[in-house]
Amino acid sequence: MTAQIDTAGNTTDATTSNEEAFIRLRNVRKVFRTGGQEFLAVSDVTMDIAEGEIVSVVGPSGCGKTTLLRILAGLSDAQDGEVSIGGAAGGFTPGRDVGMVFQQALLLKWRTILENVMLPADILKLPRKQSRERARELLDMVGLSGFENSRPYELSGGMQQRAAIARALIHDPKLVLMDEPFGALDALTREKMNLEMLRIWEASGKTIVFVTHGIQEAVFLGSRCAVLTAGPARMADYFPIDLPQPRTMDMKTSDAFGQYVKRIYQQLGMD
Numbered sequence: 515m516t517a518q519i520d521t522a523g524n525t526t527d528a529t530t531s532n533e534e535a536f537i538r539l540r541n542v543r544k545v546f547r548t549g550g551q552e553f554l555a556v557s558d559v560t561m562d563i564a565e566g567e568i569v570s571v572v573g574p575s576g577c578g579k580t581t582l583l584r585i586l587a588g589l590s591d592a593q594d595g596e597v598s599i600g601g602a603a604g605g606f607t608p609g610r611d612v613g614m615v616f617q618q619a620l621l622l623k624w625r626t627i628l629e630n631v632m633l634p635a636d637i638l639k640l641p642r643k644q645s646r647e648r649a650r651e652l653l654d655m656v657g658l659s660g661f662e663n664s665r666p667y668e669l670s671g672g673m674q675q676r677a678a679i680a681r682a683l684i685h686d687p688k689l690v691l692m693d694e695p696f697g698a699l700d701a702l703t704r705e706k707m708n709l710e711m712l713r714i715w716e717a718s719g720k721t722i723v724f725v726t727h728g729i730q731e732a733v734f735l736g737s738r739c740a741v742l743t744a745g746p747a748r749m750a751d752y753f754p755i756d757l758p759q760p761r762t763m764d765m766k767t768s769d770a771f772g773q774y775v776k777r778i779y780q781q782l783g784m785d
C-alpha cells in the first residue's frame with residue numbers, strides 16, 4: 515500500500531489494495547528533453563482508480579495534468595514507473611477503449627450533430643446502423659434530443675460540449691479522459707454542466723478522469739481527487755471525496771465541502 519502525507523500530517527491511501535484497480539499507476543514520471551535541457555513534467559504519480567469511478571485531477575498550469583492524460587491515453591510513454599490499465603479483465607487497447615473530451619468541443623462544422631457524434635465509430639469502422647442508433651440514444655442522454663440534424667454553429671458552447679461528451683462515448687470506451695472540458699464556458703453554464711456531468715457519469719457507468727484548474731469543480735465532481743503541483747511537478751495528494759451521491763448544489767456550502775477545498779488549497783500552498 516502506498517501512502518500520501520498531507521500538509522496536516524495525515525496519511526491517506528493512494529492505492530486500493532483490496533479491490534483490483536482498473537487503472538494502476540506507480541511512481542509515474544515523465545521528463546521532456548528540449549535543447550539539451552531536461553524538464554520534469556510529471557513525477558510521483560501513484561494512484562489506483564476503480565472501474566466506474568470519476569477521478570478529478572486538479573493543479574496549476576504546467577503541473578503535468580495533460581501529460582498525465584496523454585500517458586493514460588497511450589499517446590505518450592512514461593519514462594519511469596508503472597502504468598497498467600484494464601484491471602483483472604485486462605485487454606485494454608487505447609485506440610479503441612479511450613474516449614476524449616477537450617476544452618474546445620472541436621466539432622466538424624460540415625457534419626450534423628448526429629454525424630459528429632458518430633465520427634469515432636466511423637473511424638473505427640463500427641456498423642453504421644448501430645452507431646446511428648447509439649448516437650441518438652447518447653444525444654438523448656446528454657439532453658440534445660431534437661438537435662440531431664443541427665450544425666455545430668447552431669448550438670451554444672455548453673450544448674457543443676454535450677455533443678463532444680456524446681461523441682466520446684459513441685464507441686463504448688472503457689475509459690473517458692476529459693481535459694478541462696468546461697474551461698471555456700461561462701461560470702453559470704459551467705456549474706450547470708457540472709450537474710449534467712454527474713448525471714451522465716451515473717447513466718453511462720464509465721470510468722472518468724477529469725482534469726480541471728477549478729478547485730470547487732474538482733471537489734464537486736470527483737469520487738476521488740488527485741492534486742498535482744508544479745515546480746517541481748509531483749503528485750501532492752490523492753484522496754477520496756466522501757460527499758453523498760448524487761451531489762447537489764447546496765453541498766457546495768457545506769462544511770465537508772469546504773474542508774476538501776481547504777485541503778486542496780493547502781496542498782497548492784494557497785492557504
Ligand SMILES: Nc1ncnc2c1ncn2[C@@H]1O[C@H](COP(=O)(O)OP(=O)(O)OP(=O)(O)O)[C@@H](O)[C@H]1O
Pocket residue numbers: 546547548553554555573574575576577578579580581582
Ligand atoms: N512535448 C513537450 N515538450 C517539452 N515540454 C513539454 C511538452 N509537453 C508538455 N511540456 C511541458 O511539461 C509541463 C507540463 O505540461 P502539461 O501540458 O502536462 O501541463 P498542464 O498541467 O496540463 O498545464 P495547463 O493546465 O496549462 O494545460 C509544462 O511545463 C510543459 O511546458
